[in-house]
Amino acid sequence: MNIASKTLPRKLAGRLIRPTIQRIKILDYLINDPCHPTADQIYKDLHKEIITLSKTTIYNTLKLFARAGIVKELDFGNSETRYDVIIENHSHFLCKGCGSISNFYINLDDWSCSELNGFKIIERNVYFKGLCPDCLLNINNKLPRE
Amino acid sequence: MNIASKTLPRKLAGRLIRPTIQRIKILDYLINDPCHPTADQIYKDLHKEIITLSKTTIYNTLKLFARAGIVKELDFGNSETRYDVIIENHSHFLCKGCGSISNFYINLDDWSCSELNGFKIIERNVYFKGLCPDCLLNINNKLPRE
């Protein structure tokens, strides 16, 4: 594990979550992996290390983390939920070419709108879709297929 | 159907979509219903009128409409996709109390961010979550449960 092995157990214990091996590994994966993985990606990768790890545990843990405010569940209109460690208020860019997700930062706190007078805004979510620099390059360098 | 019965067939034909009864009814439902329905809600309501209508046709039609740019598929992190007629650039407010979705309007076209230099932005999506005025009232009028 990349992050000091003592840090993560403390982080979990601080949230009243018993730091089991599975949970530590999953949190470590989420923190060190920048790709906003799906449950299945986490499973496939961690399963190599812990062969007994089950998907149920992945889902249990992710739901637990979400309720504890450690991760956020992201939805981009695909069938799969993606998981993101909550660091600070940031937004996401989904590349339609390669499916990668990039973070970007916009201050959302001030955003409102006269139409929402009387509404209590708890959460502001923003995501953009488009093409990342790599995919743009590929398109420009290659002849259009089809 | 609420909207003039000649208008919708024309609208579909203009998009090279054969205006069948099912498609006209679904489009009519989407245009006249402000609630951003799920496929199941559309099915339950239209099934009363057209008892032979199947869910497959609902899904086929919604996908067709989405590809034709008539509707947009919305995802709020629930398991169900919600469908919205594309009228103009608008955003959505999801009430965590009653699940209702309200539209609000913000000009998104100008939004960018230095971190996204080199990215091609095709779509900007914004959704807020919180409590609608009705649910806020209910909370204030009632004693907290639990």
Next chain:
DNA sequence: GTTCCTGCAAAAGCTTTGCAGAAGA
């Protein structure tokens, strides 16, 4: 000893696919 956690198997829920018959051009 009691509570919490893990993981297999099965179920649940939404959406898609295969296919045959019907409708339309």
Next chain:
DNA sequence: TCTTCTGCAAAGCTTTTGCAGGAAC
């Protein structure tokens, strides 16, 4: 006639649930 459309049944996928054995306190 030939293409397109509909709708039943079944499959596909992600996620959740039931439950029994095991670990932790």
